[in-house]
Amino acid sequence: MFNQTSIQEFKSTLRGGLIEPQDQGYDDACKVYNAMISKHPRMIVYCADVADVIQSVNFARENEMLLSIRSGGHNAGGLGICDDGLVIDLSRMKYIQVNPQAKTAVVGAGCTWGDVDHATHAFGLATPSGIISTTGVGGLTLGGGIGHLTRKYGLSIDNLLSVDMVLADGSFITANDNQNQDLYWAVRGGGGNFGVVTAFTFKLHPIDMVYGGPMLYEMSEAEAVMKWYRDLIKYAPDELNGFFAFLTVPPGAPFPEHLHLKKMCGIVWAYTGPLEKAEEIFKPIRAFKTPALDFVGPLPQPALQSMFDAVYPTGLQWYWRADFVNELSDEAIAKHLPFGEGMPTMHSTMHLYPVNGAASRVNKKDTAWSYRDATWAMVIVGVDPDPANKEKITAWTKAYWEALHPYSAGGAYVNFMMDEGEERVKATYGENYKRLVTIKNKYDPDNLFRVNQNIKPTAEKMTV
Incomplete structure (x- = not known):
């Protein structure tokens, strides 16, 4: 095992x-997006470049240390950090090279979508990316990448040309259609199981202005809205x-008091689509029901x-549960309604993200x-700033998920999962x-990269 001399080397x-536990700034360095996660690594390395990543991977492997990889730190289960191990923090590897002629961008692993x-x-x-711009590029992409552009241009991984x-083993490689094709296939949805990207x-795609934003309806209209939306988005x-x-309106501008x-x-x-066609596209949407709030525009x-x-x-407390959904039946909608009405805190919510269309x-x-072949990726999140409400938001999320899981397709989007065990991981990859x-057996037979939604090698060695 390592000692202080080897750490200095x-x-x-x-x-x-x-950064080590005795260093100034350690407590802040341990924080991740989900404040429900509290872990204390033996060291955090803020990598400046690929050479630092190589040194860190080698040090963790040679000293049999638990290893986690952090890009934006947004992971639902806090899998960018670990107890008593080494964290490879990529946040300083922040660079972007846009080639407007080729319509491509090379993005460093420390970047956020913003x-x-x-x-x-x-x-x-x-x-295509997600719906929160502070999310790290690395975690969202490797898990798939669902967001506002999914129906038009697919998932983030459908637009990933190379990594x-x-x-x-500390080696550096490129994976794409021409090199290491098996690895290129695996990282498009397989998470951080195979190495440090x-x-x-x-x-890239020609997108400048869009026509978008929220339309909100009274909760009493939720059943009708869900049935109408279910049929509309499919076609x-x-x-x-x-x-x-389902949401609670925040108490501030720009929302009306x-x-x-x-x-x-x-x-x-x-x-x-073309902005000049947007009003025509939205005519039947606005004709369905007059929303209580309409913030949709260019x-x-x-x-x-x-x-x-x-x-x-x-820094909010988050508890997540998720499923893929093929059909939103009348019976399933009836199960949703009481949980929408019973959201325990202002930040708690349920989303149904469409994954049909191009994806x-x-x-x-x-x-x-x-x-x-799923129609939606459903996520249920109990969220609140106050740790005292942890049990309340967790109980609501679990009960909601248990009520709706029988109507699901089985697995879940890995970026929406907490630490839910091997069977859920298997169900997700089918x-x-x-x-x-x-x-995994080929590239990481000893499961060095296991702080993730883990795909275990078949001959995993005993780990400390």
Whole structure:
């Protein structure tokens, strides 16, 4: 095992910083987006470049240390940090190179989606990401990448052209259609199981202004809205994306005062077609029911992408549960309604993200992400700033999920999962799980990269 001398030797090889428990700033360095997670690593390495990542992987492997990888720190289960191990923090590897002619961007693993939107929007370009711009590029992409552009341009992984990676043996490789194709297949949905991705190359699309935002309805109208939305989104043109939500209206601008802290249902729309056609597209939507609030209109794509950042800052308590959903039956809708009405705190919510459209036209065996035939990715989150409400938000989330799980497709989107055990991981990858194990055996047979939704190698050695 390592001692203080070996740590000092390791430290001397790094361009970035290394923080230990006795160092100033350690407590802040341990914090992640989900404040319900409290872990205390033996050391955190702020990698400045690929060389630092290689040194860190080698040190962890040689000293049999638990190893976790942190990009944006947004992971639901706090899997970017670990107790008593080594954290590879990539947040300083923040760079973006946009090629407007080729419509591609090379993105460092420390970037957030807000960084990417800022860099690409200058050229009138974008790539699919999530719905919160403070989310790290690395975690969201490796898990799949669902967001406002999914129905038009697919998942983030469907636009991932190449990755640079450091493997468990410390070697550096590139994986794409021409090199290490098995690894390229696995990282598109297989999470951080196979190495540390240090850079991503994305395909970009001509997106500048979109027509989007939230439409909110009275909770008493939720059943009718869900039935109407269920039928609409199944057959909507790819340019029209909209996720359904139960929510509580925040008590501040730009929301009107009479709606503050009111429980409502709504749809957050994102139309990426020609703006001159937007009003025509939304005529039947607005004709269905007059919403209590209609904030849908033209806005820059980064503005839509960051619309909810202020509502969900870092440091809230989160408890997550999720499922993929094929059908939203009348019976399932009836189960949803009391939980929407019973949201325990202002930040708690349920979302149904559509994954049909372009994402559904990729074969389920073409990437590790296997639920291409699902209609929605459902997520239920109990959220609150006060740790005293931990049990309340957890109980509501668990009960909600247990009531709706029988109506699900089985597995869940890995980025929405807590630490839920091996069977849930297997259910999430379905037919692709065995192939992922084969690739894990090849690139990480000792399961060095196991602080994740873990795909265990078949000959995993005993770990300390």
